Amino acid sequence: MDTGRIKLEEFRLVPEHDLESPAKRSDHDGIIKLISMDDIDMELDFIGFNISLVNAYRRIILAEVATMAIEKVYMYNNTSIVQDEVLAHRLGLVPLKVDPRFFEFRNKDEKEWGAQDSVKYELKVRCSKNPQASDKETNPDILYKDRKVLSSSLKWMPIGNQTDIFQESSMQPLHDDILLAKMNCGHLINLEAYAVKGIGSDHAKFQPGLSWYRMLPEIKLVREVEGEDALLLQKCFSPGVIDIITNSEGKNVANVNDARNDACSRNVFQYDNIKDSVKMTRKTDHVIFYVESHSALKSHEILDEAVSIMIGKCDLLLSEIEKHLEMDADT
Amino acid sequence: MPIGADGFRLPTVNEPGSKNKLEMIRGAGQDEYCRTFVINEEDHTLGNALKHVLMQHPAVEVCGYTVPHPMERSIHVRVQTKGVPAIQVLHQSLTTLKNQNQMVKQMIQDEVTKYKEDNSSQ
Numbered sequence: 372m373d374t375g376r377i378k379l380e381e382f383r384l385v386p387e388h389d390l391e392s393p394a395k396r397s398d399h400d401g402i403i404k405l406i407s408m409d410d411i412d413m414e415l416d417f418i419g420f421n422i423s424l425v426n427a428y429r430r431i432i433l434a435e436v437a438t439m440a441i442e443k444v445y446m447y448n449n450t451s452i453v454q455d456e457v458l459a460h461r462l463g464l465v466p467l468k469v470d471p472r473f474f475e476f477r478n479k480d481e482k483e484w485g486a487q488d489s490v491k492y493e494l495k496v497r498c499s500k501n502p503q504a505s506d507k508e509t510n511p512d513i514l515y516k517d518r519k520v521l522s523s524s525l526k527w528m529p530i531g532n533q534t535d536i537f538q539e540s541s542m543q544p545l546h547d548d549i550l551l552a553k554m555n556c557g558h559l560i561n562l563e564a565y566a567v568k569g570i571g572s573d574h575a576k577f578q579p580g581l582s583w584y585r586m587l588p589e590i591k592l593v594r595e596v597e598g599e600d601a602l603l604l605q606k607c608f609s610p611g612v613i614d615i616i617t618n619s620e621g622k623n624v625a626n627v628n629d630a631r632n633d634a635c636s637r638n639v640f641q642y643d644n645i646k647d648s649v650k651m652t653r654k655t656d657h658v659i660f661y662v663e664s665h666s667a668l669k670s671h672e673i674l675d676e677a678v679s680i681m682i683g684k685c686d687l688l689l690s691e692i693e694k695h696l697e698m699d700a701d702t
Numbered sequence: 703m704p705i706g707a708d709g710f711r712l713p714t715v716n717e718p719g720s721k722n723k724l725e726m727i728r729g730a731g732q733d734e735y736c737r738t739f740v741i742n743e744e745d746h747t748l749g750n751a752l753k754h755v756l757m758q759h760p761a762v763e764v765c766g767y768t769v770p771h772p773m774e775r776s777i778h779v780r781v782q783t784k785g786v787p788a789i790q791v792l793h794q795s796l797t798t799l800k801n802q803n804q805m806v807k808q809m810i811q812d813e814v815t816k817y818k819e820d821n822s823s824q
Contacts, residue, residue, distance in 0.1 A: 403806065415813070419743040423750040424802065574720040671814045678807040684748050685800035688741065691724040692793045699789075 377586070387652060406659075412669035418588075419660040425584055425658045431677040432573040432582040436667045437476070439469040439490060441564045441576075449560040451498075451520075453552040461552070462564050463576045465522050466545040468667050469493075473536065474568045486531030490566040495528045514571060515556050523547035525564070545667065550606035564590040579673045580664035587657035590630040593651040601625035604645050607622040607638040631659070718814065726789075727778070737788040742776045755795045755802075761786040764785040 401419035408414070411472040417425050444459040444608040449505070451458075469490055472687065484491060502514045508514050517524075521543040552560065571578040596604050604625045605613040614628040635653065640646045662670045723739040739758065741748070751765040754766040756779075764782040781788040 380813050401806075402812055403809040405810075405817045408814065408817050415810075420806075421751075421754050423754040424806070427747045427751045430745075435747075671810070674810060675807065678803055678810065681747075681751075682800055682803045682807065684744065685796050685803065687723060688744075688748075689793065689800065691722070692789060692796065694725065695726075695789060696793070 376589070376652045376654055379635060379637065381637060381646070381654065388698060395619065396604050399438050399700060402483070403413060408671060409609055410441075410659075410669045411664050413662040413674065414436060415660050417660055418583075419656050420658065422655065422658060425660060427559070427583060427681055428674065428677045429582045431583075431680050432662065432673055435511050435680050436470045436579045436668070436673055436676045437570050438567050438577050438579045438625075438668065439467050439471050439474065439566045439568055440574070441465065442567045442569065445563040445565075445702045448559055451552050451554045451558040451560055458560070458562075459564075460463045461563075462525075462576070465525070465549055465551075466666050467566055468541050468545050469537075469541055469566065470541070471568050473583040475568075479566045483584065484530060484565055488567060490533075491528040491530050492564040492566065493527075493528050494520070494524055494560055494562050494564065496520050496524050496554070497559045498556055500556055503589040511555075511627065515554075518554055520552040520554060521547060522549035522551060524551075532580045545665075568622050579588055579666040579668045580670065580677075581664060582660070582662050582673075586655055587659060588630050588633045588635050589654060590626060590627045590633060590653075592625060592648060593650055595622075595633060595646050596648050597622045600645050600648075603642060604639065604663075605640070607645075608636075609634045644667075721776075724789060734787045734789075735784070736782045737780070739779045739781065739789075739792060740776055741779060744777050745775060746777075749779065750781065752795065752799060755799045756791070758798075759795050761791050761793055 378385040378387045401417065404416040404418065405593040406414040441462045444462055446459070449455050449458060453461075467490070467491060474490075475488045477485075481488070484686045496517050498515050498517045501514060504514050512518055525544055527542040528537055554560070590608070595618075601613075601615050601624055605615060607613075609632050611629055612627070612633045613625050614663075615623050616626045618624050633651075637651075639649055660697065662674050664670045664673055666673075670677065706797070708792060712790055721742045723742055726732070727738040727740060746769065749769070753765060753767045761783045763784050765780060766821045767777050769777055780790070781791055783791050
């Protein structure tokens with residue numbers, strides 16, 4: 372993109388040529404800044420990169436980074452009111468702590484469940500009367516034991532030599548309080564479930580997390596806004612974006628504190644008295660990128676995997692082109 | 703990407719009998735400097751990024767990509783060049799894209815280690 376900024380007007384977006392930075396940036400002088408990170412969330416800035424590259428990472432995170440999820444359920448007995456297929460679907464959506472990088476994709480015509488490509492779970496629960504409950508008790512949660520079937524009842528059953536490699540604590544569901552079914556006294560669930568490695572484009576249960584991006588918003592005050600108008604202006608933007616300071620003449624004037632957090636709403640255009648006072652733009656070569664994990668992979672691991680997948684795509688195609696080039700050379 | 707019998711996708715392997723990853727459209731209007739490449743098992747993820755890198759290449763006159771049908775996983779990349787054969791331009795651009803990705807990967811890793819170091823002391 373050769374324009375550096377997009378101006379937000381009342382009813383349209385106008386590309387604006389950037390005069391401050393050099394007209395054409397090469398793609399090799401981009402920088403990345405990590406703003407904040409923990410195991411779940413991550414926020415980072417891609418500065419000076421083309422948006423198509425950032426979008427590729429987002430698309431890969433949503434569709435191609437692999438995780439483990441339950442894929443097949445063998446239902447031996449299910450007398451609860453949750454139908455077999457509904458229960459199986461719910462099981463599939465449970466995020467697992469299993470690290471997908473230790474596993475392979477299952478082969479197309481595989482019949483057996485191998486230690487290198489699948490994880491086995493067992494769910495055996497029966498709802499029974501709670502002998503400790505008092506006679507006057509009416510709350511069914513206390514009256515019956517195992518009334519709620521939670522993800523914590525999924526028990527890992529090692530296949531082959533998996534006990535040598537994994538510990539039980541790293542194979543359980545990521546959250547142990549996911550409600551799978553509710554049962555009444557005498558109801559019973561007995562099933563076996565197999566988790567495999569898969570990708571998000573096949574089913575959303577395989578998605579490692581969420582990812583989204585936005586361009587850096589910028590706000591410039593063209594003229595001084597004071598008093599009541601300043602308060603009104605402050606209300607037009609996200610909290611913390613505009614603050615009010617007392618200037619040297621003792622007037623309370625609006626000041627841009629931090630445009631980064633602005634939601635880029637155009638509320639300011641509702642008010643004719645202040646709408647000419649601001650210039651809102653977004654920087655097209657400064658992308659704020661977010662990753663949010665809801666799987667075994669940490670947020671930065673997800674992004675790292677995505678970039679590796681992109682490199683893999685290039686490698687595969689490069690080797691294919693080289694084959695063509697060699698063929699041409701031979702003839 | 704092929705989807706296995708059990709529903710989940712297989713990794714990016716070239717199975718025997720599957721289509722070639724890269725094909726070239728033959729016919730009138732196609733020559734060494736003006737080619738339409740068919741890349742199978744790819745979509746906008748690679749297509750858009752590749753198009754932008756191709757546009758930066760000095761030998762490229764025209765280039766663009768399209769997804770001919772949303773249910774078929776393939777993209778058509780058209781490259782029209784001056785002086786250098788189109789396939790070589792594609793090769794060079796892909797190398798550029800790969801290097802750029804490797805650079806990004808390295809920068810992310812550096813930033814993550816730095817961030818961890820800065821925040822472990824607190």
